[in-house]
Amino acid sequence: MTRQERAAQRREAILEAAAHTFTQKGYSGASIKDIAEAAEVADGTIYNYFTNKEALLLALFDRLVAADQVGDRLTAALDTDVDTFIAGYFGAHLARVRENYDLFRAVIPEILATPDLRDRYYQGFVAPLLRAAEDHLHKRSDVHPVDGEQMARVLYALFFGLLSLRILGDEAIQPGEETDARLLATIQQLFTQGLAAD
Amino acid sequence: MTRQERAAQRREAILEAAAHTFTQKGYSGASIKDIAEAAEVADGTIYNYFTNKEALLLALFDRLVAADQVGDRLTAALDTDVDTFIAGYFGAHLARVRENYDLFRAVIPEILATPDLRDRYYQGFVAPLLRAAEDHLHKRSDVHPVDGEQMARVLYALFFGLLSLRILGDEAIQPGEETDARLLATIQQLFTQGLAAD
Amino acid sequence: MTRQERAAQRREAILEAAAHTFTQKGYSGASIKDIAEAAEVADGTIYNYFTNKEALLLALFDRLVAADQVGDRLTAALDTDVDTFIAGYFGAHLARVRENYDLFRAVIPEILATPDLRDRYYQGFVAPLLRAAEDHLHKRSDVHPVDGEQMARVLYALFFGLLSLRILGDEAIQPGEETDARLLATIQQLFTQGLAAD
Amino acid sequence: MTRQERAAQRREAILEAAAHTFTQKGYSGASIKDIAEAAEVADGTIYNYFTNKEALLLALFDRLVAADQVGDRLTAALDTDVDTFIAGYFGAHLARVRENYDLFRAVIPEILATPDLRDRYYQGFVAPLLRAAEDHLHKRSDVHPVDGEQMARVLYALFFGLLSLRILGDEAIQPGEETDARLLATIQQLFTQGLAAD
DNA sequence: TATGAATGAGCATTCATTCAT
DNA sequence: TATGAATGAATGCTCATTCAT
Structure with missing residues (x-):
């Protein structure tokens, strides 16, 4: 060595x-x-x-952002149907979280709590993701006409909210292949059918 | 005085x-x-x-929980259709956040970051809400058959995720009557139709 | 009133x-x-x-010193025999302590611990007492020839030491008429016969 | 080093x-x-x-107690005459005080002033010493019949009182070989002859 | 490079004292 | 005169950071 x-x-x-x-x-x-x-x-x-304690947090932060780079996959996903798109999209996210759970649990809370990280995360990760999502929704032809700006935020909120719920300790959605599969199925159902029966 | x-x-x-x-x-x-x-x-x-610095945070926390008590309204909402239910439900939540925005911005990050608050919030607020939501979904007849456990978590995640996005500073969904109305419409659309066009 | x-x-x-x-x-x-x-x-x-917290302590201190003014009685006691003298002397002291026990317990520790009180007590009370005792021993004809300076200190030490032992909580000499009588008898015996048998 | x-x-x-x-x-x-x-x-x-400020005081306290462990010497001193016994006993005490004067001046006042230390000192040091002294007096055959309980306390009071007088700043008995020798002689005289001449 | 003792700025908290009512 | 809320200086203690070994 x-x-x-x-x-x-x-x-x-x-x-x-x-x-x-x-x-x-x-x-x-x-x-x-x-x-x-x-x-x-x-x-x-x-x-x-x-260099200092903050640098530890920043290094973890950078890993987290790197681990969850999804924005670039959005453009490539235009030619799949909504179902496949959602599956690929959330599925990839869930897999990343599963593989880097300690990282997410350590960093996510601090992102909300620390003004500096907040901005860094929003500018470097969330804003591009939202832009890509808006753009994607705009270009898709197989979706209902939607308020793209708001729907992009709804999509992101689901990401972040589920992650938060895991951090809060909810046992029903602790990361794991089976749980993630059930969760993914539920999300797919929501996006393809909605909740309300006809 | x-x-x-x-x-x-x-x-x-x-x-x-x-x-x-x-x-x-x-x-x-x-x-x-x-x-x-x-x-x-x-x-x-x-x-x-x-008593001490922590007591300040706890007092704020108590206010936040009190401000957002929604679980009890769930049972009463069974006899409305899904659309009205979602409107009432998320609408109330959005209004609470709007009226107590400073409170939420101050406390939510600490809830994730502080093990003690995390438990307090989960046990005292999230868990009851999830149970009520599962129960509600179970009883409704006008929804697709769903994995109630997971769907309850998806609903909560939307709540929490949107709040987080606001805290992150996203300008497109800073609280306000107009923004909240657009957001609510988008959420309603998602829950009644889904995203995918037939 | x-x-x-x-x-x-x-x-x-x-x-x-x-x-x-x-x-x-x-x-x-x-x-x-x-x-x-x-x-x-x-x-x-x-x-x-x-005027302030210290004034409370000083007021208590003044009371204690006033309560235990014995120096002036020394001169008047020359014409009694040693036994009566010791009885009168220590007896009076023990009675004062008995009647003002709270006062003594409150003030004595602070006298040792506080430089200011230390000096005040020594100059205003102890030094005059020692001088009077030295003088008294010098004038008495019915005692062994002694190192008056040191014997005066031994006498004072007995006073103060017994008081301290009470403050330390020793149950066998907590103030009380019976205890004080036994203690006095022992002291008298020491001063008239010594400890050693012939 | x-x-x-x-x-x-x-x-x-x-x-x-x-x-x-x-x-x-x-x-x-x-x-x-x-x-x-x-x-x-x-x-x-x-x-x-x-660990903290209190630990400083306790460390000093422990040293003081260790420096003045005399109780165990009492038993061994039974076969000497009263004069030698007193000389050995008080002499050793005076030497300890002389060698650790700073320690005694720092700790003794706090022992009286601090309830916690008070108990620690009494239980750990004074009470055993008193028991040993009572026992010793009981066993000696060459002393007048005495109230052992009270006489033990008189002995201890002399110890402590002389120490206190030093702390009060009395110049005539500041520790030193010559002063200690004079003081010891006076104490010996008191215990062998008493104060009163026949 | 690794160590861990030394540093001292920073902070929560206490409490004697003041003063408007 | 009595009150007790407001004050802010004082202090024990923590901990990120440095640096001699």
């Missing part, structure tokens, strides 16, 4: 420890000492890999 | 200042000094009205 | 409350609020009778 | 600074900042060595 590899591994261990600790105690409640202990390194070592 | 009235007013001013300051800087980032300055009182005065 | 009498009564009640509270929690540990509650007056009222 | 040695030295410096500052201003009057300045360390450093 090269020096670089060892360094990368340490960095990884620290980030994982940070994610875990932030999830348990929140960003403010987690001390560098807590994280260092969880990562089994000394306090000072963390500063060899990250 | 009686002594009691003045005290009530002070308490109110302090709570408003706390809400405002928490919104700006987050709970941890807001110092008692910040809040005292915003309320135009001395630091110590706050402690004549609240 | 005249206005003056009522005021004097209040002052008395406050001082007693202060003595009691200082005894329970120590001077620093006792808050003005504590004392006000014990005296059943409002915080502010205390300041109509005493 | 190893890391451990340096740490031990620091701890020592902090404790000495605490003893000194407590002596000057009393426990409550001494701030952590005061102590840190006296020890020439930063405020926070103190907390690397002691």
Whole structure:
């Protein structure tokens, strides 16, 4: 193992420890000492890999955003029907959350609570996603005429709200293949039929 | 103005200042000094009205939960059609958020970020709401057969997600009568027709 | 009851409350609020009778010193034998302590702990007492030749030490007529015979 | 100098600074900042060595109690005559006080003033000492028949009272070999002959 | 590079004192 | 004179960050 590899591994261990600790105690409640202990390194070592505590959060944030880059897939999805589109779209999102659950639980709360992250997340992730979604809805021919601006927000709200409900601890939708499948089916049903019977 | 009235007013001013300051800087980032300055009182005065900093957050939390008590209206809404039901339901929620926007912006982020509040909110508010919604869906005859457990969560997620999007600063859905009306129409459309055209 | 009498009564009640509270929690540990509650007056009222918290302690201190003025009795006691002298001397002291026990318990600890009171007590009470005792021992003809300076200190030490032991809570010498009588007899025996049998 | 040695030295410096500052201003009057300045360390450093301010006082208290463990010597002293016994006993006590004067001056006042320390001191130190002294007096054959319970208390009172007089600042018995020798001689005289001449 | 002791700014909280009523 | 709400200085303690080893 090269020096670089060892360094990368340490960095990884620290980030994982940070994610875990932030999830348990929140960003403010987690001390560098807590994280260092969880990562089994000394306090000072963390500063060899990250400039400060905030940088840990930002690194996690960047991972989260990277993990959930979906905007670019929207354009490519125009030629599928609504059902397939929703399945692909939400399905991918659910899979990402499943694979990076600690990351999401650690970062999402702080995104809402921290003005700086709030803006970063909105500008860098949400706004482009909303624009892409509006655009997509506009171009689709197989949907009812909708208020694209608002419907895009409804779509995003579902994403974020379900994630929040998981973070709140609701057991019925903790990530897992089976749960995600049922959830996806319900969402598909809503988008293809609505809720009301004729 | 009686002594009691003045005290009530002070308490109110302090709570408003706390809400405002928490919104700006987050709970941890807001110092008692910040809040005292915003309320135009001395630091110590706050402690004549609240036991400690946490009590400020809890008082705001209690208000939020009180402001959004919707679960009890669910049972009464069985005899309306889906369209009216959704309108009444989300409409009421949107109105509450509109009237208490500062409160929601201050408290919602902390609910996700603070393990203690998280549980309090889930057990005291979300869980009952989900149970009521599941029950309601079960009893309605004018809806498609649905996975009630999951659909209840989808409904709640819409609530919470839209609120989050507002907190994130999205301008297209900042609270306001007109915006809320458009949003409500979009939600109604989704629940009655779905998104996909036949 | 005249206005003056009522005021004097209040002052008395406050001082007693202060003595009691200082005894329970120590001077620093006792808050003005504590004392006000014990005296059943409002915080502010205390300041109509005493300039500040320290003044409460000083007033108690003055009472203690006044209650235990023994120095002047020393000169008058030259013409009694040692036994009677010791009996009169310690007996009077023990009686004073018995009658003002709360006062002593409240003030004595603070005398040792507070530099200011320390000096005040030593200069105003202890030093004169020691001088008088030295002088008295010098003049007595019915005692062994002694190191008057040191013996005076031994006498005072007995006073103060017994008081301290009471404050420490020792049950065998809590003030009371019977206990005081036994204690006095023991002291008399020590001073007339010593401890060692021939 | 190893890391451990340096740490031990620091701890020592902090404790000495605490003893000194407590002596000057009393426990409550001494701030952590005061102590840190006296020890020439930063405020926070103190907390690397002691849990909190109270722990400083308790550490000093433990040292004082350890420094003055005399009870166990009582049993061994039965086979000496009263004179030698008193000499050995008080002599040892005086030597301990001389060698740890700062410690005694810092802690003794707080023992009386702090309910918690009061109990700790009485139960852990005074009560055993009194029991041992009573027992010792009971077993000795070369003393006058005495009220052992009360005489034990008289003995302890002398200890404590002399210490208090030193703390009060009396110059004639500030610790020192010569003073201690004179004091000891006076005490011996009292216990062997009494004060009264035949 | 890793360590962890030292640092000191920052903050929640207390409480003696004031003063308008 | 009595009240008790308001004040704000003071303080114990935490913890992110630095740096000598």
